[in-house]
Amino acid sequence: MFLKIVLLLIVACFSACFKCEFAETSDKTYFASKEALNWTDAKNACSKAGLELVSILNTKEQTFLETFLREYQLVPADRWSGYWLSGIRYPNGTLYWDKTGTEIGEEVDGWARGEPSNAYQEEHCVELKLDERAKRLGWNDYFCVEERKYLCQTPRKEVPVGQNLNDYSYLTGKIEDLPDVTHVPIINLILEEMSRNQTPFV
Ligand SMILES: *[C@@H]1O[C@H](CO)[C@@H](O)[C@H](O)[C@H]1NC(C)=O
Ligand SMILES: *[C@@H]1O[C@H](CO)[C@@H](O)[C@H](O)[C@H]1NC(C)=O
Secondary structure, eight states: OHHHHHHHHHHHHHHHHHHTTBOOOOOSSEEEBSSOBOHHHHHHHHHHTTOEEOOOOSHHHHHHHHHHHHHTTOSOSSTTSOEEEEEEEOTTSOEEETTTTEETTSSOOOBOTTOOOOGGGOOOEEEEEEETTTTEEEEEEEOTTSOBEEEEEOOOSSOSSOOOOSOOGGGGSOOTTOOOOTTSOHHHHHHHHHHHHHSTTO
């Protein structure tokens, strides 16, 4: 009897503590945060929970993640309510899934239309957002300092040789001497600039 009560208390406490940070789901792979944090804080929050920010290495994982979000009605409502993923632009300009060290888009191209745009040369972190025009979810590079909800996953057991960085402080500013992002039409940069001016801080 006593043992049962103790067990119940432990379970109750655990789920209560868990709920305050992540949406309640029975999925064992993915977790959606309830709070919004900047990218580095989001990375740390996943890690504190024994998890890691979500990386999407292939089509199967992209589909799996989308199914998860739909099942729990966690799909971003609009393009300002995306989730941080583990993707970042490295100081040399290449985009990697942090930790796995896999170049982003190597096996699956999940970029939203016109992305990555690296506006102001300051969008170094990758979010999963609603691509309203294409009516699907897509990746977007965005300002790491902004607060977003985030997606964690159970840590990968096998990963390619990691490019894990020791210092993430550069993410708050410009990366100089980046290679030209020539494949992004200039109109996208203008549209982004316009929407940014209309709704500052989002
Ligand atoms: C960028 O940096 C990573 C990590 O140091 C390195 O593995 C990669 O080869 C570099 N890429 C380019 C294009 O220089
Ligand atoms: C996120 O916020 C923390 C303080 O909570 C700060 O130390 C860190 O530099 C910020 N990271 C970014 C990318 O803005």
